[in-house]
Amino acid sequence: MNDTEILERIGNTKEKILNEIHKIIVGQDRVIEEILIALLSGGHILIVGVPGLAKTLIVKTLARVLSLSFSRIQFTPDLMPSDITGTEILEETASGERYFRFVKGPIFANIILADEINRTPPKTQSALLEAMQEYKVTVAGKDYDLPRPFFVLATQNPIEHEGTYPLPEAQKDRFMFQVNIYYPTENEEVKIVETTTIGYEPEVSSVLTREEILKLMDVVRRMPVAPKLIEEVVQFVNLTRPSENSSVPKFIKEWVSWGASPRASQYLILGAKARALLEGRPVPSWDDVRSVALPVLRHRLILNFAAEAEGVTSDMVVEKLLNLV
Known part of the structure; x- marks a missing residue:
């Protein structure tokens, strides 16, 4: 498919993506569009919003619609860099020979939700931010490439700062967007309550494949x-x-x-x-x-x-x- 054909089809594709996401998510069109823009640009997002505004659900649903692997990392004060990137474990063969095997961490996915990134110490924050910049992790002197596309959405709670480690301005600059999520309107909240209290979760269909997303990212660059x-x-x-x-x-x-x-x-x-x-x-x-x-x-x-x-x-x-x- 050439670039002209992609441009002719993309408008319809965007509508399909929104329709599938709206089977689960009520409103938030601006947020969804900004996430799609950042993804196709190869950037990362810092999401700021109070708890309960479906940040995780939006990202998880988008991953399903785009046929991408999804990983959620809950950042806590005791989280270590190896908990994110992975670590080497010592194993032994049947003949008694010992060797180290690398076990991949949760960062090895296409879409990463770094939940409450400001709750973990700077050392762990830096491990994630380095992976965002380099698209690889280094363990025991060996590099491991991350899957492409690699897209990080980090969340912050704007109303609770006690016991947090605020991101320095230089590290914030690595995020392409800061997306602010606000409370839904009254009508949207009525619909949210109606659709989430009946024990039914609609099925969403995949609209794009990983290869098609990589192609779109290449078109943006060119x-x-x-x-x-x-x-x-x-x-x-x-x-x-x-x-x-x-x-x-x-x-x-x-x-x-x-x-x-x-x-x-x-x-x-x-x-x-x-x-x-x-x-x-x-x-x-x-x-x-x-x-x-x-x-x-x-x-x-x-x-x-x-x-x-x-x-x-x-x-x-x-x-x-x-x-x-």
């Missing part, structure tokens, strides 16, 4: 982007960085300590390309960039005390900046 759009994205990201440059808005200088890194520019372009592909378009536009700007930038802006004192959030800063361009 999708052309207008040089002007790249320049506009870089200029936009530069506006998040407080400096003496006269083009930087006054509110950025007042509220922001540190702006977004060049990685933000890369992810804005990749996210725009993936969104264009899901819409069946051959090239991304500025509207695609606007659609992914919030999840790309909200965890990359470090606000100062003045912003906190005024109740200003990073979402408010990004939206205000988008209104200027």
Whole structure:
């Protein structure tokens, strides 16, 4: 199948994916779309939301619809790096010869849900973040490649911080998106209660295979982007960085300590390309960039005390900046 045929079919495929997921998940269209965009871009996601909003169920259902292996890791204070990556065990043959055999950890799956990543010490967090970056784990000096696609969704609880180990800003920057999940509407909650208290779980069908997903990821990487759009994205990201440059808005200088890194520019372009592909378009536009700007930038802006004192959030800063361009 060539790229043109893929573009013709992808719009219908997106609808099929949403229809299958909505057999189990009520609402959350924005969250599902952002997860699909990050997956096709080869990025990872940091999910922030209070308990009980179906974060695990969304990811598990998506894995079933996309024919991908799924693994959930519950991060706790006593979790060790080897509990994630795997370890070597000593075995003995019938002849008495001893050897080490590597037993793979739960990280060897296509989709990883790292539940409450901020509840485990930095050493264990680093083991996961290194695997996210390198797509492999190293045990006893030997490298083991992770399955592709490899997609990590790490969750954080925004209301409980006692006994946690917050991710440093440099490690947050490795996540393509920060996706915020909010409470459902009243009508959605009524439907949730109706469908989850009757003892019936609908069957979902697979829409894509692993090979087709890898093909779509390759199409995203090869999708052309207008040089002007790249320049506009870089200029936009530069506006998040407080400096003496006269083009930087006054509110950025007042509220922001540190702006977004060049990685933000890369992810804005990749996210725009993936969104264009899901819409069946051959090239991304500025509207695609606007659609992914919030999840790309909200965890990359470090606000100062003045912003906190005024109740200003990073979402408010990004939206205000988008209104200027």
